[in-house]
Each structure stands twice: as structure tokens, then as C-alpha cells.
Amino acid sequence: MRGVRKSFGATAALAGVDLRVAGGEVLALVGENGAGKSTLMKVLAGVVRPDAGAMLLDGRPYEPRSPRDARAAGVAMIHQELALAPHLTVADNILLGVEPTRAGFIRAAASREAARAALGQLGRADISPDAVVAGLSIADRQVVEIARAVAVGCRVLVLDEPTSSLTSEDVRHLEALVKRLRGQGHAIVFISHVLEEVRSFADRVTVIRDGATVGGGAVGALSNAQIVEWMVGRAVTELYPRSPRTPGAAVLEISGVAGQRLPESASLVLHRGEVLGIAGLVGAGRTELVRAVFGLDPVRRGTVRVAAETGTAAPARRWAQGVGMVSEDRKAEGLALNLSIADNLTLSRLSGLGPAGLVLAGRQAAASQRWIEPLQIKCRDVSQPVAALSGGNQQKVAVARLLHHDVDVLLLDEPTRGIDVGAKARIYALIDELATQGRAILLVSSHVPELLGVCDRVAVMCRGRLGPARLVGEIDEHSLMQEAIGHE
Amino acid sequence: MTPWQRRLGPLAGLGLVVLLFAVLRPGQFATSGNLEIMLLQTAVVATAALGMTLVIASGGIDLSVGAQIALATVTLATLLARGWSPAAALLATIAGGAACGCLIGGLVTGLRLPPFIVTLGMWGGLRGLAKGLSGETMVVAPTTWLNDLLTALPPDRRWLLVPSGVWLTLLLAVAVAVLLQATRLGRHILATGSNESTARLCGVSVDRTKLTVYALASALAAVAGILQYAYLTVGDPTTALGMELDIIAAVVIGGASLSGGRGSVAGTLVGAMIMTAVANGCTKLDLPNWVQEIVTGVIIVSAVALDRFRRDDE
Numbered sequence: 001m002r003g004v005r006k007s008f009g010a011t012a013a014l015a016g017v018d019l020r021v022a023g024g025e026v027l028a029l030v031g032e033n034g035a036g037k038s039t040l041m042k043v044l045a046g047v048v049r050p051d052a053g054a055m056l057l058d059g060r061p062y063e064p065r066s067p068r069d070a071r072a073a074g075v076a077m078i079h080q081e082l083a084l085a086p087h088l089t090v091a092d093n094i095l096l097g098v099e100p101t102r103a104g105f106i107r108a109a110a111s112r113e114a115a116r117a118a119l120g121q122l123g124r125a126d127i128s129p130d131a132v133v134a135g136l137s138i139a140d141r142q143v144v145e146i147a148r149a150v151a152v153g154c155r156v157l158v159l160d161e162p163t164s165s166l167t168s169e170d171v172r173h174l175e176a177l178v179k180r181l182r183g184q185g186h187a188i189v190f191i192s193h194v195l196e197e198v199r200s201f202a203d204r205v206t207v208i209r210d211g212a213t214v215g216g217g218a219v220g221a222l223s224n225a226q227i228v229e230w231m232v233g234r235a236v237t238e239l240y241p242r243s244p245r246t247p248g249a250a251v252l253e254i255s256g257v258a259g260q261r262l263p264e265s266a267s268l269v270l271h272r273g274e275v276l277g278i279a280g281l282v283g284a285g286r287t288e289l290v291r292a293v294f295g296l297d298p299v300r301r302g303t304v305r306v307a308a309e310t311g312t313a314a315p316a317r318r319w320a321q322g323v324g325m326v327s328e329d330r331k332a333e334g335l336a337l338n339l340s341i342a343d344n345l346t347l348s349r350l351s352g353l354g355p356a357g358l359v360l361a362g363r364q365a366a367a368s369q370r371w372i373e374p375l376q377i378k379c380r381d382v383s384q385p386v387a388a389l390s391g392g393n394q395q396k397v398a399v400a401r402l403l404h405h406d407v408d409v410l411l412l413d414e415p416t417r418g419i420d421v422g423a424k425a426r427i428y429a430l431i432d433e434l435a436t437q438g439r440a441i442l443l444v445s446s447h448v449p450e451l452l453g454v455c456d457r458v459a460v461m462c463r464g465r466l467g468p469a470r471l472v473g474e475i476d477e478h479s480l481m482q483e484a485i486g487h488e
Numbered sequence: 489m490t491p492w493q494r495r496l497g498p499l500a501g502l503g504l505v506v507l508l509f510a511v512l513r514p515g516q517f518a519t520s521g522n523l524e525i526m527l528l529q530t531a532v533v534a535t536a537a538l539g540m541t542l543v544i545a546s547g548g549i550d551l552s553v554g555a556q557i558a559l560a561t562v563t564l565a566t567l568l569a570r571g572w573s574p575a576a577a578l579l580a581t582i583a584g585g586a587a588c589g590c591l592i593g594g595l596v597t598g599l600r601l602p603p604f605i606v607t608l609g610m611w612g613g614l615r616g617l618a619k620g621l622s623g624e625t626m627v628v629a630p631t632t633w634l635n636d637l638l639t640a641l642p643p644d645r646r647w648l649l650v651p652s653g654v655w656l657t658l659l660l661a662v663a664v665a666v667l668l669q670a671t672r673l674g675r676h677i678l679a680t681g682s683n684e685s686t687a688r689l690c691g692v693s694v695d696r697t698k699l700t701v702y703a704l705a706s707a708l709a710a711v712a713g714i715l716q717y718a719y720l721t722v723g724d725p726t727t728a729l730g731m732e733l734d735i736i737a738a739v740v741i742g743g744a745s746l747s748g749g750r751g752s753v754a755g756t757l758v759g760a761m762i763m764t765a766v767a768n769g770c771t772k773l774d775l776p777n778w779v780q781e782i783v784t785g786v787i788i789v790s791a792v793a794l795d796r797f798r799r800d801d802e
Binding site for chain 1: 692
């Protein structure tokens with residue numbers, strides 16, 4: 001790939017990526033969340049077409065128009081969320097779309113044989129072609145998905161964060177499998193941000209940041225520090241106002257909290273007048289921690305104390321205690337999109353909008369209107385459905401709900417994900433105002449400059465474990481990123 | 489398009505249907521006598537559709553409402569035949585309906601089953617229960633004031649304008665409209681239907697909301713059953729067969745979204761009236777039954793399609 005570019009509207013998702021991978025080689029592609037990896041993969045797989053640049057496969061132009069095209073040319077993607085039909089058998093899945101048939105009927109024996117051959121090529125003849133996929137482990141399903149690519153003769157395999165849902169033992173098995181494929185002459189692109197894995201899996205590494213290739217080379221010749229510097233090397237701008245403030249009394253104390261699966265152990269103390277950040281990679285367990293604290297997911301172990309009350313509580317109780325949460329997924333959870341701005345904004349606290357269980361439309365509109373101006377929410381009026389707003393304005397409505405509720409503790413999970421710079425700046429300014437008023441803010445973010453710009457202290461979560469919170473003056477992007485990828 | 493203009497959509501549709509039949513059958517369709525008959529014919533469907541509006545707004549569905557109506561006619565007739573006072577029999581029938589609703593709501597929230605499946609089971613189960621209770625025959629009960637709910641008014645009570653059962657439906661409609669549009673419970677119902685995760689995030693007790701919705705809806709279905717008894721003057725375990733589809737159609741024509749989060753009581757009433765007007769008008773035009781069925785089908789699909797187009801314009 002040479003100089004590949006792709007823009008969505010005014011934002012350039014890819015601004016010139018160069019990438020080369022040879023047969024019999026494993027290339028690691030690394031970059032922060034949002035660096036453009038997924039767009040790059042979509043271009044490679046034919047899901048989106050590039051605006052500029054050239055792609056060559058075996059020296060010939062490669063211009064896939066669809067994932068089907070890409071597969072036919074020999075390029076296969078193995079996504080994080082596996083694309084298997086769980087109710088069908090292993091053989092059905094491996095040969096899906098290329099079933100051997102005679103007069104329209106599936107030749108069962110032949111398809112079983114072809115499946116067995118593909119699995120054998122991966123050294124996994126132990127997986128039965130007749131097994132139903134739903135009964136397999138995640139790791140084995142991944143093998144089936146790779147077998148599907150191998151069975152149709154794909155020569156280039158792209159593995160998108162294949163280790164994110166595997167146990168450490170499964171990761172070792174996958175490593176053996178990847179090396180076996182390399183030995184058979186396949187070209188493999190391995191996407192990860194765990195540096196240890198990059199080192200053990202890959203021969204070369206390419207780093208992308210802000211949609212462009214910023215560095216790369218043979219894995220053995222590069223230090224972790226060099227790779228991390230390429231990943232994060234970005235100037236922190238003056239996007240982040242910070243008023244002088246002193247933290248007050250502890251208002252939220254979490255000790256040894258473990259969730260259903262994640263986190264494994266998390267402890268922190270949040271004070272009034274403080275912004276505490278939680279850094280970490282996607283999948284480290286940060287969202288799960290916030291959800292457990294807010295009562296959306298069960299707490300398996302540990303205690304949560306809000307002001308003077310200890311113990312787990314349902315979301316309704318948390319709201320009553322003066323705790324509010326903004327969900328990381330504003331479309332699926334944060335907002336009811338086809339309801340009005342006013343309904344969304346006031347949903348957690350409808351009391352006080354009329355006598356005895358009534359909600360008077362006029363009072364509800366007035367209560368919502370109060371926040372339109374200060375948050376600069378661009379809308380026709382508060383009866384407009386939230387779906388009609390831009391992402392940034394939707395997010396402002398989600399945050400305004402906490403202001404309407406007048407909460408003391410704000411749990412903000414990725415509050416600036418996918419919103420424009422103007423809306424981000426408004427939310428940063430708001431966080432600063434609220435902290436200065438003596439409210440406590442817990443900010444989960446994958447964007448390190450944001451954490452360093454907004455927070456007073458930052459703790460890092462790595463594979464379900466939350467590290468100690470450190471003052472922002474004592475840390476930098478390097479040390480945070482190193483801690484996040486589990487490398488001291 | 490403002491919300492007001494959108495609400496007027498179904499009403500304009502009703503106006504069109506009435507105008508059409510009035511022109512095609514001058515002096516027979518648009519008379520006060522025929523209007524009264526149409527209101528009588530609509531009351532049962534409309535009352536049950538009020539409950540269905542709540543269910544659909546909360547993101548659910550109730551396929552068993554026809555069976556619930558039949559069960560209510562049988563329960564009421566049986567109790568009256570055993571010598572219960574009309575008032576006591578009426579209250580017991582409504583309580584029985586609410587109990588059915590609690591069962592449905594309990595299965596939906598407790599076992600996390602889709603409402604479609606639960607009420608499909610109830611569609612058979614409650615119908616069977618009605619047949620068992622009645623011994624698979626009509627249940628004849630002594631005539632009481634309950635029978636006057638849905639009979640044409642005698643001259644000495646013309647001051648009522650329409651039969652008391654119709655007034656009952658209208659009164660309940662106002663109550664349900666206020667509940668849905670202007671109470672905390674109403675907002676919780678709409679939020680649950682629009683996005684259950686958001687409702688949960690905002691501290692709404694989603695399970696309790698759903699349970700309340702099904703209990704209310706089935707109580708309203710029992711009231712519809714009482715009106716149906718008044719209309720039939722007997723308890724009939726096989727009555728209202730397939731009526732659940734008319735009821736759902738009325739709600740959907742009225743502008744509710746089957747995926748939840750949207751529903752209008754006024755729209756539902758208009759939707760129910762459109763269905764009756766078409767049936768009545770076709771009869772007045774001496775059109776065979778099959779024409780009427782086709783026309784009804786076309787109206788259901790085109791009403792929802794029109795609503796979709798208007799919405800996409802926004």
C-alpha cells in the first residue's frame with residue numbers, strides 16, 4: 001500500500017499510509033485507538049474505497065470493491081468479533097458460500113473432507129468438522145475462521161486484535177498457528193497494541209498515528225520506547241482549561257472491586273473538586289468498572305462507598321445518592337434516540353416537574369431549556385428528537401442529564417468519543433467548571449492527551465487491574481502508555 | 489412537520505373515509521343513527537386498544553387480548569348467573585384481567601421471554617381456560633344494568649347522546665392519555681420502549697414498568713370484555729376470535745411504533761374508528777365481505793407506510 005488516503009467529510013481518517021508485507025512474513029500494525037487502523041483494514045478488505053494512493057498485490061493493482069472481491073483476490077480479514085454462524089457445523093462454516101454441490105445438493109462427504117484438510121493445514125485436525133460452532137471455545141472459533149480463509153486459498157491474512165478475548169495459553173497456541181502459516185508462505189498482518197505480543201508474533205512493525213505511517217522497522221531493531229514514542233508523539237494543545245482548585249473530602253471510595261468478568265481488582269478514592277482519570281486500552285475493564293460502580297453490572301467482590309453509604313446499589317439508588325453516569329455508547333445506551341431532548345434530559349429526575357407523579361410538558365421543557373444555552377446545544381427546540389442532533393450535541397444532552405439531576409459525582413465514560421473538536425472543548429470546559437464547584441469527576445478515556453489535559457490524577461487499568469492514581473505532573477504519555485500495555 | 493400536524497394524519501384519514509362513504513351512500517352512512525351504531529361497534533376494540541397502546545409504547549406486544557376478552561365475558565356471565573351483584577361481578581372480572589396481565593408481565597420480566605412468545609402461549613391458554621370455565625357453551629346470565637352499556641339509547645335517555653359504554657371508553661381514553669403523556673409512569677413506559685438500556689441507566693425500574701403495563705392493559709382488556717358481554721348479552725368463550733389483530737391494527741394506524749417508544753391514545757381511537765367506518769361503509773354499499781377484508785388490509789399497510797414517509801422527511 002502506498003500513500004493511501006481516505007476522508008470522511010472533513011476529517012481525514014487516513015492521510016497517507018504506506019504499508020508493505022511479504023509472503024512468509026508477519027507484520028505488526030500498531031497505533032492508538034482512533035489512529036486509523038480500522039479504516040485502513042476496511043480499505044484493505046474492500047469495505048471502503050480509498051480516495052487516493054495505490055495498492056499492489058503480487059505486483060499487480062489491487063482494487064477490491066467488496067469483501068467478496070478481496071477474498072477472491074486472496075486477502076482475508078479475521079475480525080475481533082468473529083463472523084461465524086453459531087448454529088451451523090464447523091464444516092458448514094468453513095465452506096460457507098463455496099459449498100461443493102452436485103445438482104444443487106451439498107456433497108456432505110466432500111465438504112467434510114475439505115474442512116478437515118483446512119484444519120489439518122493449521123495443525124488443528126483435532127477440531128471435528130461436524131462440531132457445532134456454538135459449542136466451541138472462542139479460541140477454536142477463531143481457528144475455524146482462519147481455516148475458512150485458508151480453505152479458499154487466501155494468501156494475505158489480516159488479524160484484527162486477535163488476542164483481545166483469548167487467555168494467555170490460547171495466545172501461545174495462536175502464536176504457533178501464526179508461525180505455521182508464515183512457514184507456509186502466507187503474509188500476515190497482525191494488529192495489536194500489546195507490545196509483548198507484537199514482539200513475540202511479528203517480524204516487522206509499522207506504526208500509524210493520525211491516519212499516517214509514522215515509523216516502523218524490524219522488531220528486533222526497535223526498542224519499546226521508540227515504538228511508544230511513535231504511537232503517542234503528539235503535542236498537547238491548549239484545549240484544556242484548568243482553574244486552580246483543591247480537592248476536598250472523599251466522596252467515592254472503591255476498594256478491591258471485581259466484576260462478573262472484568263475488572264479483576266480496582267481500588268480508588270475520588271474527592272470533591274477533583275477530576276480523576278482512568279487510562280487503559282480498550283478491553284482493559286474500565287467501562288466494566290464504571291458500570292459495576294453504578295449498579296448496572298453486578299459487583300462480585302469488593303466494596304463501593306458513596307459519601308456515607310457503603311454497598312452495592314441499583315442505578316436508581318445511585319442517582320438518589322447524587323451519582324450520575326454518562327455511557328460510553330451514546331446510541332445504544334446513553335440516549336433514547338427517538339425521544340425528545342427534554343425527555344432524555346429529564347428522564348432520571350422527573351419528580352419536581354409537576355404535582356404527585358405528573359409531568360407537565362411546560363415545566364419539563366423549561367427545565368430542559370435551562371441547559372441548552374450554557375452547553376451550546378444546537379437544536380430547534382427541546383421537543384426535537386435526539387436522533388436529529390449531531391453526535392456532539394447528542395453527547396451534550398447526555399451530559400446535561402447529569403446537570404439537570406444536579407449530581408455531585410459524575411462518572412464519565414469516554415464522553416468525547418466521536419464528537420467534533422468544538423463539542424469536546426465545551427465538555428472539557430464544563431468538567432473544569434464542575435470540579436471547581438466542588439463536584440467529583442471520574443473520567444474514563446482512551447485518549448491520553450485528554451486525560452493529561454483535564455485530570456488532576458490518573459490511574460491506569462491494565463487487564464482488569466487498576467494501578468495507583470498519580471498526579472498528572474508526575475506522569476507523561478510514555479509512562480501511561482507503557483503501564484497500559486503492561487510494560488514497566 | 490410539527491408533532492401536531494403528524495397527529496392530524498390519522499384524523500385526516502378518518503375524514504377521508506367518512507367523506508367517501510357519505511358521498512357514495514348519501515343519507516345512509518352519515519346519519520346520527522349510523523354514527524351511534526358505529527360508536528357501539530368501535531367501543532370494544534377501542535377499549536382494548538387503549539391497553540395495547542401502552543403495551544406497544546413500552547416495546548411489547550399482546551397477542552392474547554382477544555382470548556382475554558372472551559375470558560372476561562365468560563367470567564362475568566358466570567358470576568352473574570351465580571347471583572353475584574353486577575357491581576361485584578364487574579370488579580371481579582377486572583381483577584381477573586389484571587391477574588392475567590401480572591402473569592404475562594411476570595413471565596416477560598422474570599423469565600426474560602419475548603412478549604410475542606409469552607402472549608402467543610396465552611393466546612391459546614386463556615382461550616382454553618375460557619372454554620373450560622364455560623363448559624364450551626354460551627353462558628346465559630340474568631339481564632342487569634350491565635346489558636345497557638352497549639345498546640342503542642331509548643328515547644327517554646337521549647340526553648346521554650351516546651350509550652354509557654361509549655362514554656366509559658372515552659373516559660378511559662382520557663385517563664390513559666394523561667397517564668401516557670403527563671405522568672412519570674408514562675415517561676418510563678415510553679423510555680423503556682424507546683431504549684431499555686437508557687431507561688435502566690437513568691434509574692427506571694424497567695421490570696416494574698413492564699409489569700404495570702401488562703397489568704393495566706389486561707385490566708382494560710377485561711373492561712373491553714365487559715362491553716363485549718353487554719353487546720352479546722351472553723358470555724361466549726369463542727368471541728373476539730382474531731380481534732387481537734384488529735386491536736393491534738388500530739394502535740398502529742394511530743401512529744404507534746411496533747418497535748416501541750411511540751404511541752398516541754387519540755391516534756388509537758381514530759385508528760379504531762377508521763376500521764369500523766370501513767366495515768360499516770362496505771356493508772352499506774352492499775359490498776361482499778371479502779372486499780371489505782381487502783380494503784382493511786390495504787388501509788393498515790398504507791397508513792403505516794404514509795407515517796413512515798412523513799417521518800423520513802424530517
